[in-house]
Amino acid sequence: MSGPVAVVTDIEGTTSSIAFVKDVLFPFARKHLVEYVALHGNEPTVRQCLSDARTLAGEPGLDDVSTVALLQRWLDEDRKATPLKTLQGLIWADGYARGDLKGHVHADAARALRAWHARGLRLYVYSSGSVAAQKLIFGYSVEGDLTPLFSGYFDTTTGPKVEAASYTKIAQALELPPGDILFLSDSVAELHAARQAGLSTACLDRGEVAIPPGHGHPTFPDFTSLDPFARVS
Numbered sequence: 338m339s340g341p342v343a344v345v346t347d348i349e350g351t352t353s354s355i356a357f358v359k360d361v362l363f364p365f366a367r368k369h370l371v372e373y374v375a376l377h378g379n380e381p382t383v384r385q386c387l388s389d390a391r392t393l394a395g396e397p398g399l400d401d402v403s404t405v406a407l408l409q410r411w412l413d414e415d416r417k418a419t420p421l422k423t424l425q426g427l428i429w430a431d432g433y434a435r436g437d438l439k440g441h442v443h444a445d446a447a448r449a450l451r452a453w454h455a456r457g458l459r460l461y462v463y464s465s466g467s468v469a470a471q472k473l474i475f476g477y478s479v480e481g482d483l484t485p486l487f488s489g490y491f492d493t494t495t496g497p498k499v500e501a502a503s504y505t506k507i508a509q510a511l512e513l514p515p516g517d518i519l520f521l522s523d524s525v526a527e528l529h530a531a532r533q534a535g536l537s538t539a540c541l542d543r544g545e546v547a548i549p550p551g552h553g554h555p556t557f558p559d560f561t562s563l564d565p566f567a568r569v570s
Contacts, residue, residue, distance in 0.1 A: 340566035341519040341537055343459040343511055345491070347498075348466065350523035352450075352560075353474060355545045357441035358466075365432055366425040367412050373428050374405050382427065389420035417465045419493050426469035433477040440474035443543075447480035449560035454486040458565065463491040463507060463520070465498060499526045504534035519565050525552045539563055 349358045377383045378401060387404045391397050394407055411421045432438040454460055462471045468490040475483040489510075496503030508515040515535030522528050523546055528538045532554070540556040541563075542548045548556065557563040 340564075341458070342513055342517040343461060343488075344453060344519045344521065344565055345461045345463050345507060345536075346450075346520075347522035347524065347527065347541075348462060348464040348471065348474060350543065350545050351521055351541045352443060352446040353441045354443070354543075361438070361441075362425075362429060363412060363415070365438065366428045367409060369428050369431070370409060370412070370424070371405055373424070373431070374401065377427070383424070386420040386424045390418070393418055393420065417493055417497070419467075422465065422467040422470065422493060426467040426473065429470055429473050433473050438473075438477065440476070440478040442475065442478040442480045442483065443559065444480060445559045445561045447478070447483060449563065450483060450486050453565060456566070459488045459511070460486050461489045461491065461507070461511070462487060463495070463498065463503075465493055468492050498522075498524070499530050501530045501533035504531045504536055508534065508536070521563075523548070525549060525554070528552070528554045539565075 346352055349355050374383060374387070378387075387401060390404055390408055391399050396407075399407065408421055408424065411418055429438060433440070450460060462475075464471050471490045471492065472484055475487065491507055495506050504515070504520065508518055511518065516537065519537045519539060520528065520531040521539050521541060522531075523541045523543065525540065525548065528540055532538050538554045540548060540552065540554040542556050542558060
């Protein structure tokens with residue numbers, strides 16, 4: 338049986354270190370959130386983020402200061418809220434452009450993605466971080482600019498990563514049968530949802546999170562041992 342036509346990969350814990358996201362990106366966004374909104378609060382995208390955050394919280398009467406405080410709480414809770422993710426992406430963009438940030442991508446992941454792209458696989462990203470943030474981590478990565486390898490990006494605007502309907506939407510967007518798509522993640526809940534939608538799946542277990550035994554997905558310690566053309570599931 339031939340391998341997949343496309344690979345959709347998670348970022349955090351899969352192509353990239355969880356520690357980079359938790360210990361570098363999140364603190365950077367929290368540190369600069371107040372300053373960024375103060376400097377850019379009149380820009381349409383920022384105003385929309387603040388408005389969407391108030392709507393999502395069910396508190397449309399909040400002023401900007403209170404809304405920023407709300408966003409800071411969401412940062413601490415690692416809320417997968419689209420307005421927060423959008424603002425994080427904007428703050429990180431400033432950091433990457435100034436050279437304060439460099440995106441972490443595992444060397445084995447970068448090598449594999451380049452090899453798979455060269456062999457004709459269509460590569461996509463599906464992450465809870467915004468599309469803008471995804472492009473930054475790969476565009477300013479320690480392994481060089483990897484964005485030319487990817488054909489597209491998906492984030493929380495597609496839907497929650499733990500719901501099968503989100504993966505059905507991705508398959509429809511790619512105009513591919515779900516079985517022709519391989520999804521990579523370190524999250525068993527995400528892998529279950531993708532499998533439910535008919536996608537092939539592979540679990541990356543880099544030792545950063547506790548992967549429960551008996552989850553039923555082919556498991557690999559890194560990209561070096563993962564051959565998508567062998568159709569892993």
